[in-house]
Amino acid sequence: MSQPYNRGARISAPGQLDAKLQEFWVENPWDIVREGHNLSAFERNRAFLNLRGHGFVDISFVSGADSDGDGRAAVAADFRNNGQLDLVVRQVGGGPILLYENRFPPRHYLKVSLRGKQTNRLGVGSRITVEAGGLSMVRELYPINTFQSHAACMVHFGLADADRVDRLTVRWLSGKVQTFENLPADCHLVIDEGIDGPAAVSVVTPGQQIPP
């Protein structure tokens, strides 16, 4: 702190250390780990539940996913195709990979993949809006890479109690806009930029190949 202009500064201790309290001093922060000390150690990974857009509530402990390992990245994915987002957590220490099964109570959902024509084939950069149960949700299709880890190239919507989708709009990266009404929930849809009308929507059956 006494040298805000110099990351390389070495600063000697300005007083005595209390050995009983295990106080220690490292002259340059770069040496902390090198000298064998903890550095932001045993911090719990955290889970915050969204309060309908008006803040969050910390449910880290009740989630059971608050590992105090040294976490590096988290990616959500519906591995089971049941609409529940499981969570993959990568850590450099304390368990290198954790795969958390989602045990929240099931609710309605929709998954969407794209098949671009003028847009790139997987629809990266397109924007999907779903209206269901009085809620309008905008999601963009990017395999977001948060830190050396990325999500799947698809979009997931939680639909709460809505068992139908009132309206789904795709704004393709090409600029083309397609709107579909009254679609089923609780499934995985593929939408085709090259087909007009309701025929652009098809339902994926896991295990059957999705035509590219």
Added chain:
Amino acid sequence: MSDRQVRSIVVVSGWLFALGAAAFVCWALFGGTSGSRAGSVGRNPASRIPELDQAELPSAASPAAEESAVEASAAASKKEGISELPESERKYLWEVEHHVNLLADVGFPKVAAALMHADRERLAAILAEGFVAEVPGVESEIHIDSPVIHVARRQAEDGPLEKMDADAFLDYLMAFRARFPKEPRVKLSVKGFAPTVRYNYDSTWEGECLLRMWGESQPGQPEEVSMNLRYRLPRPKEELFEKGGWLTHCTVLKAQKASSTHFLMQDVAAERGIDTSLFHDNWILQEKGLRPQPVSGGAHLCDYNRDGWLDMLVNDMKGVVFYQGGPGGQLTDVTEDSGINAVLAGHLSLGAPLTTITTFADFDNDGWEDLLLGGLFLRNEEGRQFADVTHFSNFVPTTSATNVSVADFDRDGLVDIYICVPGQSKSDSWVEGKSGRSHGNLLYRNLGNWQFENVTERANAGGGFRSTFTAVWLDVNDDGWPDVHVPNEFGNGVLLVNRGDGTFSEHSLMPYPCDFGTMGLTCGDFDNDGRIDIYTANMYSKAGNRVIGNLLPDAYPPEVMAVMNTYTVGSQLYRNLGNLKFERLGVKYAVNDCGWAYGPCLADFDNDGFLDIFATCGFISRDRGKPDG
């Protein structure tokens, strides 16, 4: 952080400690000794602040111009007398932190033990004669649309405080304790702490802390109580804590109880088919006396065979494993069958692959996700195998990349590559916000046929010599063109807004210092208002906040203090207000205090239509018995 706080680094360089360590990550990752200018100083901050007031920042100057600017401003800052903290101030911070350690190591453990054992008498013995408490009177039920989770919260800000004497306060605390039939775990963490009269250690001390109790109310039923407290006591001394009767005041700023009928997430890695012993783990290697690594690898999702079951590639210092997904989410190791092993074997001369630049993307636009793996291109042969096409490509990855992300920035129908590059020097200034002056991020335009053109300069996509660990693409202004937010390990990131003509303009999320120590980030519309918001994973440190909080407000010039005040605040949520304006909500929504945060995740875990946050954190944990900053 451990219960024991350390004077260590904390005292004179609490934040320096925190940041230093941020820099340490790329330092250790990329071989260390590339520091360019020993003993260098940063640019004069006074010359930098005005540009922060403009939404649009000028692009980075040429390295040569910047070099001379650095030297000129170094001289200028010396002239202005901005230098070390006076010895007396350093000693004050040192002393205060020592008292923090006494409280954290001797005083608070007595409170924790009494609460754990539900020992009302022992708790009463800690309270001073004439003890006064204040607690929030209004309980606001937090509405969570779930039959299994229950959360209730009382906050001082929601209504008037209710005064209590010692007896009433003990009842109040014991009522929270009574939620746990068996002994919960109890922990108190010191947030702020200082004597009420500066430099007078014998005056009354005041501080804040977080009290947590957690455990299972019934087997398998998690229950957690967390309380933010403000407290007063005389000067901390061991004898005082032994004698008792030392806590004179306590104000409950926030009290929250959370419970669930069951743990909502459960680790099933082994059951799903993942052999975790294949991957690097510092905690296991530490037992053998090996030095910890800052980063070991990631996880990348795709559906490479388009069968509707998600697949996952785990890259790691120990090697690469590719899992094919199947019914029930079962994962099968297909690294060999998919051809990935063979491709890697063909490049053994490269040594271990530089797996920091790994991503699935459909580079050849045939609908099958290809794999960029440490600079090698693997073409997806219609879900059957990956074939090595590296030699067809002109793409030469930089050796110092931290990450890669993809987007079709020019909307030509082919996904392009954005490579993130960390800072190269540890000798730069902390407050200057930039790191290294010879490397920026790189944008490669996909020309098709595995040919890529480096368009960084033409597109103005370098991100201004920030030290960057990742970047996320989003349409931040809803104009149909992909934009990208580039975070910074050492200060504000930069929002690169796509002009639609193949170039980007640089914007600041806020017109003042707002982020520091950003190791990861993500984005998504958390409030469903149709605009994509940004969540940055920054460094949070209780110790750092105490030390910075205990500086004199004018310890450094205002523009330097403004930067320093961001250092250990932690993660930030930027609500997108439209027109490239944002509201910073990390502290307000209490999603900031994670710790040394890395790649976070915004996802709707409870399927209620609103994106939740999962945050990873913790840097290097070595010994639970030892202190930490």
